[in-house]
Amino acid sequence: MTAPLELAESNPILCQAIANRIATAPQQRIPFTEFMDLALYHPQYGYYVTHPQGIQNDFLPSPHLGADFGELLAEQFAQMWQICDRPHRFTLVEMGAGQGLIVQDVLRYLHRHHFECFEALEYLIVERSSAMIAAQQQRLQKLAESWGNLSWKHWDEIPPHSIVGCCFSNELVDAFPVHQIAIADGQFQEIYVTTPTQETNTNPFHFVETLAEPSTPRLTEYFDRLGLDFSTANYPNGYRSEVNLAALDWITTIADRLHTGYLLTIDYGYPAHRYYSPGRTQGTLQCYYQHAHHSDPYVAIGRQDITAHVDFTALENRGNSVACRRLALPSKDCS
Ligand SMILES: C[S@@+](CC[C@H](N)C(=O)[O-])C[C@H]1O[C@@H](n2cnc3c(N)ncnc32)[C@H](O)[C@@H]1O
Known part of the structure; x- marks a missing residue:
């Protein structure tokens, strides 16, 4: 991962809150989605709570x-x-x-x-x-x-x-917290966030990743539904990507409230075959700080935005299953 040199310090109180959450979680680790949720939406210290007037300093909607x-x-x-x-x-x-x-x-x-x-x-x-x-x-x-x-x-x-x-x-769905998945030793795994062991940890606000079995069967169901098989040789070890389960729940909620009408969502993303192309080995996660972007969510925690592109095929599939019909072809993919 690369990060620009001049990033703000992470917010220490937010880091402490995340570390406390990790300490009480099973096996002292939380799925990446929970880390991202706290970094962006912690009720007191999350990025979208402490920067209500300032998001345009980091990116320009x-x-x-x-x-x-x-x-x-x-x-x-x-x-x-x-x-x-x-x-x-x-x-x-x-x-x-x-x-x-x-x-x-x-x-x-x-x-x-x-x-x-x-x-x-x-x-x-x-x-x-x-x-x-x-x-x-x-x-x-x-x-x-x-x-x-x-x-x-x-x-x-x-x-x-x-x-x-x-x-x-x-630009809402790309701001939802995402699960991160990875291929390791040919196995489909989920990325969790933890703190280094006491002996090796000199920085109390340092977070590291660890891989383990998926935290929810919804992750494998998601790829089954898309017809994607990560066990094929196409996907190299070290491949990683994102899964936005929150977006599926969001579509279900909207479909429940709609009587007659439309759902229109504008965002950055791809159809699934491009999103999960074996060549896109490092996924789509991006962080924004003062109009520079990079891919390290473990710096400037609480001071930078974190986003992931949207898998439009998954949105469309969920829409179909809750009686919403796609009306227009998606615009040209942006890469
Ligand atoms: C990237 S900003 C986009 C702002 C605005 N739509 C624009 O185009 O300028 C994302 C916004 O979505 C809000 N948000 C994030 N998750 C949400 C959710 N589940 N429901 C409603 N709003 C949410 C954030 O607090 C923030 O206001």
Whole structure:
């Protein structure tokens, strides 16, 4: 793994919290997904909790480049509203709204260009980070007060099969914690995170990887479903990649809340055959710190973003199994 030289120090309190979690875990190790979850979303010290105003210092999501992104989305929402027979209530659910920039661009555009659609709108934000919610509410306070149809909800507050509209996200799924898998001695293994033994550990905030049997049968089921067999000679020892099980659960939740409408998700990723190409030996995990990227999640812990590309085939398969049908061909893969 390579890392830029000038990274911030890891957050010591967060590292201590992760080390404590490892100390109490079975066999003193946690699956990588749990490490990533704590690094990004620890309720007090995670990256998305301590950087509510600052994620654009590390990477630049499309909405930060100008209004065009939200306006293009708005044009798409207006078309969806038409296709749904112009319902009198049309709900937009933005999931993982970051700094809340898309809301204003979408609403302004629909108000100006598709007023009937605008009049039917309700806009819900589903956001995991309480600090992000506070930042969004601060930015959108005036709008929320004057318009009245904008609110923040947890999935539990949205009744099953209640949404007529569109659930959408931008750069959300690549921010979900992922499992990491590896091939070692021809065996399919999972990557766990642990602390070095007391004798060898001079740095209390040092984490190391260890390989073991998968923590959940869902990992092997995932690849069975994709028809991928890691026991073939194509996959070299040392091969590693990511599995986003949280994304599958997320699709199931959305399908449960949707009555009629769409799920639109915009992200970085590949179809499975490219994602798990034997040549992509080091997976897709990337860390972002002040617009530099590298692949070492064990530095600048709590101060850098960690992402993994999305396997669109797995999303599509899960969608099919929960009665969601893919509507358009995915755009060209980016590599
Ligand atoms: C990379 S940022 C993208 C922000 C925004 N969509 C944009 O394009 O600027 C990811 C956002 O998703 C939020 N998030 C992560 N996991 C989530 C989840 N399970 N449900 C809702 N929001 C989540 C993060 O807190 C953060 O606000």
